[in-house]
Amino acid sequence: MILSQFLILAAALFAFGIYGLLVRRNIVLILLSVELMLTAVNINFIAFESVFRSPDAIGQVFAIFIITIAAAEVGIGLAIVLMIFRNRKSANVDELSLMRY
Amino acid sequence: MTFSAWISEPINWIFLLVGLVVLASGFRVVTAKNVVHAALLLVAALAGTAGLFLMLAAEFVAWVLVLVYIGAVIVLFLFGIMITRAPTGQDEGLDSEKKVVPALLSVGVFVLMAWGSIDAFGTTLVGATGDPISTELIGESLLGRFVIPFEVVSFVLLAALIGSITLARKDLTPIEEEEGRRV
Amino acid sequence: MFDLAFIAAQEAHEIHAGDGGWWADTAGIMLALPLVAFLLILAFGKRMKYQGGEIAIGALAINALWASVLMVLNMTEGVLTQTTFVIGRIGSGLVFELGWVVDGLSILMYFLVSVVGLLVFIYAVGYMKGDRRLPWFFAAFSLFAGAMLVLVGAPNLVQLIIGWEGVGLASYLLIGFYWEDLANVKAGNKAFLVNKVADVGLVLGAIIVALAVGSFDFFDINEAAISGNAELGAVAVVGALLLFFGAMGKSAVFPLHIWLPDAMAGPTPVSALMHAATMVTAGVYLMARMFPLYQNMAQEARTPMIILGAITLFGAGLLALVAKDIKRLLAYSTVSQLGYMMTVIAAGGYTAGMFHLFTHAFFKALLFLCAGSVIHAVHSNNMSDMGGLRKYMPRTYWTWIAGSLALAGVGLSGFWSKDEILSTLGNEGYQIVMWVAIAGAFVTAFYMARATVLTFHGSYEGEREPHESPSVMTVPLILLAIPTAFAGLLNIPGVSWPVIGNFTEWLAVRIVPMGDHHAESIDWLIGGIGLLAAVAGIAVGWAIFSKDRDSQEDRDLFEIPVFYPLFRRGYYIDDVALGAVGATIGPIARFVDWTNTHILDAIVNGVGMAIKYLGGFVYGIIDQRGVDGVVHGVSAIADGAGSVLRRMQTGQVQQYAASFVAGALILVVVFVFVL
Numbered sequence: 001m002i003l004s005q006f007l008i009l010a011a012a013l014f015a016f017g018i019y020g021l022l023v024r025r026n027i028v029l030i031l032l033s034v035e036l037m038l039t040a041v042n043i044n045f046i047a048f049e050s051v052f053r054s055p056d057a058i059g060q061v062f063a064i065f066i067i068t069i070a071a072a073e074v075g076i077g078l079a080i081v082l083m084i085f086r087n088r089k090s091a092n093v094d095e096l097s098l099m100r101y
Numbered sequence: 102m103t104f105s106a107w108i109s110e111p112i113n114w115i116f117l118l119v120g121l122v123v124l125a126s127g128f129r130v131v132t133a134k135n136v137v138h139a140a141l142l143l144v145a146a147l148a149g150t151a152g153l154f155l156m157l158a159a160e161f162v163a164w165v166l167v168l169v170y171i172g173a174v175i176v177l178f179l180f181g182i183m184i185t186r187a188p189t190g191q192d193e194g195l196d197s198e199k200k201v202v203p204a205l206l207s208v209g210v211f212v213l214m215a216w217g218s219i220d221a222f223g224t225t226l227v228g229a230t231g232d233p234i235s236t237e238l239i240g241e242s243l244l245g246r247f248v249i250p251f252e253v254v255s256f257v258l259l260a261a262l263i264g265s266i267t268l269a270r271k272d273l274t275p276i277e278e279e280e281g282r283r284v
Numbered sequence: 285m286f287d288l289a290f291i292a293a294q295e296a297h298e299i300h301a302g303d304g305g306w307w308a309d310t311a312g313i314m315l316a317l318p319l320v321a322f323l324l325i326l327a328f329g330k331r332m333k334y335q336g337g338e339i340a341i342g343a344l345a346i347n348a349l350w351a352s353v354l355m356v357l358n359m360t361e362g363v364l365t366q367t368t369f370v371i372g373r374i375g376s377g378l379v380f381e382l383g384w385v386v387d388g389l390s391i392l393m394y395f396l397v398s399v400v401g402l403l404v405f406i407y408a409v410g411y412m413k414g415d416r417r418l419p420w421f422f423a424a425f426s427l428f429a430g431a432m433l434v435l436v437g438a439p440n441l442v443q444l445i446i447g448w449e450g451v452g453l454a455s456y457l458l459i460g461f462y463w464e465d466l467a468n469v470k471a472g473n474k475a476f477l478v479n480k481v482a483d484v485g486l487v488l489g490a491i492i493v494a495l496a497v498g499s500f501d502f503f504d505i506n507e508a509a510i511s512g513n514a515e516l517g518a519v520a521v522v523g524a525l526l527l528f529f530g531a532m533g534k535s536a537v538f539p540l541h542i543w544l545p546d547a548m549a550g551p552t553p554v555s556a557l558m559h560a561a562t563m564v565t566a567g568v569y570l571m572a573r574m575f576p577l578y579q580n581m582a583q584e585a586r587t588p589m590i591i592l593g594a595i596t597l598f599g600a601g602l603l604a605l606v607a608k609d610i611k612r613l614l615a616y617s618t619v620s621q622l623g624y625m626m627t628v629i630a631a632g633g634y635t636a637g638m639f640h641l642f643t644h645a646f647f648k649a650l651l652f653l654c655a656g657s658v659i660h661a662v663h664s665n666n667m668s669d670m671g672g673l674r675k676y677m678p679r680t681y682w683t684w685i686a687g688s689l690a691l692a693g694v695g696l697s698g699f700w701s702k703d704e705i706l707s708t709l710g711n712e713g714y715q716i717v718m719w720v721a722i723a724g725a726f727v728t729a730f731y732m733a734r735a736t737v738l739t740f741h742g743s744y745e746g747e748r749e750p751h752e753s754p755s756v757m758t759v760p761l762i763l764l765a766i767p768t769a770f771a772g773l774l775n776i777p778g779v780s781w782p783v784i785g786n787f788t789e790w791l792a793v794r795i796v797p798m799g800d801h802h803a804e805s806i807d808w809l810i811g812g813i814g815l816l817a818a819v820a821g822i823a824v825g826w827a828i829f830s831k832d833r834d835s836q837e838d839r840d841l842f843e844i845p846v847f848y849p850l851f852r853r854g855y856y857i858d859d860v861a862l863g864a865v866g867a868t869i870g871p872i873a874r875f876v877d878w879t880n881t882h883i884l885d886a887i888v889n890g891v892g893m894a895i896k897y898l899g900g901f902v903y904g905i906i907d908q909r910g911v912d913g914v915v916h917g918v919s920a921i922a923d924g925a926g927s928v929l930r931r932m933q934t935g936q937v938q939q940y941a942a943s944f945v946a947g948a949l950i951l952v953v954v955f956v957f958v959l
Contacts, residue, residue, distance in 0.1 A: 001112055004224040006153065007218035009120050011126050013146070015211035020131030022203035022942050023196045028181050032143055033131055035174070036114050042166075045279050049226055049234070050157040056242035058236045060533030063162045064243070067169050068254050071381050072261035078181040080266035091185040094197060197938065206945050213952055255319055 014040035027081045027098045031074060037083040038070045116156065134195060140178045142169050151227035158233040307353050308365045308386040314350050314394060315384055315437050317343040318430030322423050329419025337409045338421040344405055344429060347398035354391045358786040363391060366439050366503065374442075379500055384437040385502070388791045389572060392638065393436035393565070396645045400561040402427045402762040407653050408553035411660060421461060421551070426555075428454035432562035434607070436569055439498035440641050441490040444573075447533070448486065448566060452479045455563050460548040462769035471549035479545040482533020486570075489526030493577070502573055509576040511515070517581055524582035528572060528589055533847050535567025538596040538625055541619045545603075548611040548665075552656030555611060559618045568625045575634045589630035594720045597623030601727035606733070609665045610655045613735050617691065618648055620724060624705055627717060633708030635775075635788045640705055643697040643771045647690035650764040654684040657757055658739060662748040667735065673746035677752045681740050683761040688736055690768045692729035693818045699811075700772030706814050707777075708805040719811070722817050729818040733825025925931035 013036055020033030042063045049059025085091050107113055126145035133139040147170045154163035243251050321343035323582060329336025357363050368383030384390075404426065431454055435447025445765055460472030494500045496515045497508045500545040508516045516523075531537070536544040548555055558564060571578070578586060584944070597620050604616035621644050629637035657680045662670055674681045690698035744750065752758065775787035 001106070001110070001116060001156070001227040003222045003227050004218045005113075005116065005120075005207055006157065006227070007124065008136050008215045008220065009153070011211050011214035014122055014214065015207040016124075016127045016131050018210055018945055019203050019207040021207065022938050022945070023200055024131065025138065025158070026195055027196050028178065028185060029131075029139055029195065031181075032139055035143060035170075036127055036130060036146065039147060042162075043150060046154050046157045046162060047227070048160045049157065051225060053234075055211060056244070057238050060159050060162050060234060060239055061242050062153065064157070064165060065250065065254060067162075067165055069257065071169055071174055072258050074177055075261050075265045076268070078177060078211065079268035081181060081185060082269045085185045096937070097935030100283065100933055139523075202942055206942060206949065209949050210945065211948065217956075249374075 003047060003051050005062055008045060010040040010043040010047070013037075013043070016073070027084065027091045027093055028078070030093065031077050031081070037072060040064055072085055112156070116153075119152045119156075121148050123153070132196075136176075136182050137179070140175060141183060143178070144175050147171055156171070158226065160233050161236040161239050181204075289512070296535065303324060305335060305357075306348065307357065308363050309367065311350070311354065311386050312367065312384045313439070314347050315430070315433045316396075318433060321426040325419055325423040325426060326878070334409055335418035335957055337405070337418070340422040340426045341405045341409070342465075343403065343426060344398055344402040345521040347394070347433070348402045351391065351394040351398040353397045354386065358388055358391045358790050362790075363387065368439050368501075374727075375854075375860045378494060378500060381440055381501070382443055382629075383439045384455060385439045387807075389569075389638070390436055392642060392791065393569060394433065396561045396565070396642065397429055397432050397436065400645055400649050401557060401651075402761055404553050404557045404649060404653065407656070407757050407760040408551075410754050411553055415571060416427040417461070421458075424454055424457045427556070428458060428557065428562055432566070434436060434565055438502075441494060442500050442704060444570070445483075445487060445490060447704075448483070448530075450535070451563055452476060453548070455479075455554075455558060455746060457545045458554040458558075461550050465513070465549075468549040471543075471546040475543040475547050478540055479533045482530050482540055484530075485526045485528075485533075488531025489523045489530060491526075492526065493523040496523070497869070502837060505574070506576040509579075511669060512580070516577075520577060520581035523646055524574070524577055524585040524586070527570065527577075528585065531567030531570045531626075532569075533567070535564050535622050535626060536596075536619045537567070537592055537622065538619075539901050541596060541600065544619055545607075545615045548609065548615055552611065552652060552659060554617070556652035556656065558640035558650045559615070559652060560645040564618060564622055565641055565645065568622065569630065571626065571629045572634055572638055575629070578630065578814060579634075587776055590627050590714065590717055592719050593623050593625070593627030593630055596620065597627060598720050598727070599722045601724050601731065604731040605727065607731075610658065610667050610670070610739060611652070611665055613667075613731060614648070614651055614655055617651075617728065617731065620693070621648070622726070624702070624721065628705045628708055628720070631709055631712045631714050631717070632712045632720045633705065633712070635791055636701070636704040638777050638791055639787055640701040643690065643701040643768075646764055646767040646771055647687045647696075647698060650687040650761060650768050651691065653757070653764065654680050654687060657753040657761065660757070662911055663748060665736045667738040669742070670739045670855050671742045672740070673750055674740040676744070678748040679752060679758045679761060682757075683765045684736065684740065686765045686768050688732040690772075693725050694729070694734045694822065696769050697767065699815065699818075700775060703807070703811040703814055704775065704777065710807070710810055722814055725814050726817040726821040729821025730825040733822045737826060737829040742875060744786060759848070775942055809898055 017033045017037030017040060019034075020036065021030055024030050024033060045059040045066070049057065049063075058081045079089055084096065088095065123146050126149065129142045130139050130146060133142060147166060149172065151163040153164045154160075163184040318516045321339045324339050325336035327340070329923075332338060364387050366383065366385050368381040370379055370381050370826055372380045374380050375541060405422075407732075408421070408425065412418060415421065428451065431447050431450025433447075435444055435451060438444035438447055456472050456476040460469050461476050462468045463472075490500070493516065497505050497513065499505065505516070510518070532540045545560075547558065550558075578589075600616045600619035600623060604613050604620065607613035607616055622639070625637045625640050625644075628640070657677065658670060658673060659665055661673065661677060661680075664670070684698060690696040693699045693702040706721055706725075707720055709715075709721060774781075780786050780789065
């Protein structure tokens, strides 16, 4: 196994995430895409950690922090989606364009 | 390292298998026409990622990923889908019409990152360095050097908990009040 | 745990002090007790007879006893220990420790917070009786005292900041205690926000100093300041000024004093505690704790500190002169007295500042509690609703008189501490500031005479029949009146009492010794001038305000133009002045007038005409055609560009995200391939 194969895989996942983020209209699906991107970042951390070992396993600790923050982000994100849905009867981002000229 | 040398290692067959599952389901997550399918495909992508973590000497993180994501986060997503009454069948209107620019941008990101990886790390080998990193070490690191970030993260979680309760609490909006009166 | 370097330094500096034995080793319990009480009251307060008041009083009673034992130990043999526990590491080199310092300065603060706090708590049981949220009140009150103890017991800047924020939080909760009224909520917010602004300075200063020294420990920082550490020297002035900025917020130094008068919105016992022992003393304490830094390293920082302190002590006194609300008047007086402390500490008078803090804690708590007793009786804060209360409330009246005399600096404890301040300022060569301080003493006596007359003398103006407060309130008043009267005797310059010594010696028991400047003998001249100023203030105040007790309007006249009635009542001064002006200035004025009309006017008219024509030319040609053309052109370009560019603001989040990704890509390409 070489390091690059994992990094390229992570890059592909990250690119999928960006595509979803830019294309999807439903907010829940956009959040799914963001999760995909976070996972790609985690793969990078873990891969680097397994090659360049650090005394305190910093890469894995960071991955754990990212997972934790992502969980919190999903909770808050879905609560916001719920609020938006209640107020506007829709969960599509392109209909949320009040902040325009 | 030539491709034939690479492919002759059995572990790389496993990598190819798992990697293809991850990529395929990741791709379907962002293209599926069915919202529930997208969420379930994310499960597959994450399970594959956990497998990759196991290959990369990260047992603890792999199981955390399984427990936290597949156990909890996906359930939360499914809740979100159900509550926002997103169309659960086939739906052509899930994506916006403008797809060219996003596709170009994501390809650009991929090319740049992949080129960077190969350019910087070339054929650096993985797995030659030894045993999996023990959970004990991660625990000591979390409660030793990283104890303050650890506590801060716990506060973030608490804030997220309170925040989501506050946000999602049912206060009737003017529209709903009106509807309630009509019904 | 015990710091070996600490003990070594103690020997190096030849400080001979005991270790305080068990009392000092376990003094941390004292810091924790009120915080435990806070939790217990929250849990069980509602079910108890006094709604949790007994827990709060019990905790502080133990503390008061404990602090008294430490105080006696310090008086007789001196106590100097420090106990710390390592909690974690900050960055690579810094250690985060919690613990407690037991030295002269800390013991003094333990004693003040516990004893004054205990008396105020007992008083509060009577004052707050029947309030709906009593358990919450006592809980927050305990938190207030506990956070202050954590602050003053801190062996390092980190724990000090923890206690500092705890005090801020508790004060916020207590100022906004009656949160049904929007004004009180706003007062709480104001106090919190003003303090937060200052806290930025505190945190930045702490970080700068700690990074230079390599430790948050007061002992290490002061040691570095004494020994002339070069790294600390490089940042000493900036660090010292930032720390002082932090202290300005808590200790209400001009211009960050604005929150303190509004903080009157809280219940009166809160004001008493806040103004006497906790909260506002925190800033002065910080200055005293970091004294070697200011004394040996950051001399340049002292001038702005002294100027601000002098402005505070005099300006706030003038404001107190026109306050109608009795608590507001006392609040301004606190600001003014804090100005004295800050000024003298900045001028090098560590002992003088702390001694004034010590006496001020007693008499200001006493005055606030008296004011609370009066408010309790007449149900109004406004002094125009009071008057003649001397007959109805004798105990409150006599204790108030004791407090007022002390604050005015006549005879009682305040005289000795203020005298110490004045002579220190004089000895250090700050003559101008000393005269400002003497003028401040005059103003202090003046407004206290006014408050006394309006509240307790003349005839009663309110409607309800006032009554003396219950003894649960008056007993703390009497107990506070004792140190108010006699605490000054503890530090008569040059006098050392048998066995216990004097205040200066107690305070000198410190981790790191420093060049404190204190008076060695009584300065009869300065003391006499200060006393004279105070007596004159009382006399003037008495003369002005006791006359017009009958007519309501005349009392209010004083409120608007500050010095107008002063001149009105001594109007012969006006007459003399006017006569003198008429006799001497008149002929000169007539001559000037003649010259003005006949000679100067001609010149002025000529110049005016010339300028007018020039102006017409400039306006017509250069301005209208040249400048305006450019201006219009620029605005037209801006307008056109705006109307094109605004189309980019579509409100579509995903377009923004796409631009973001594209921008990031371009930047990466630029950084990797171009640069």
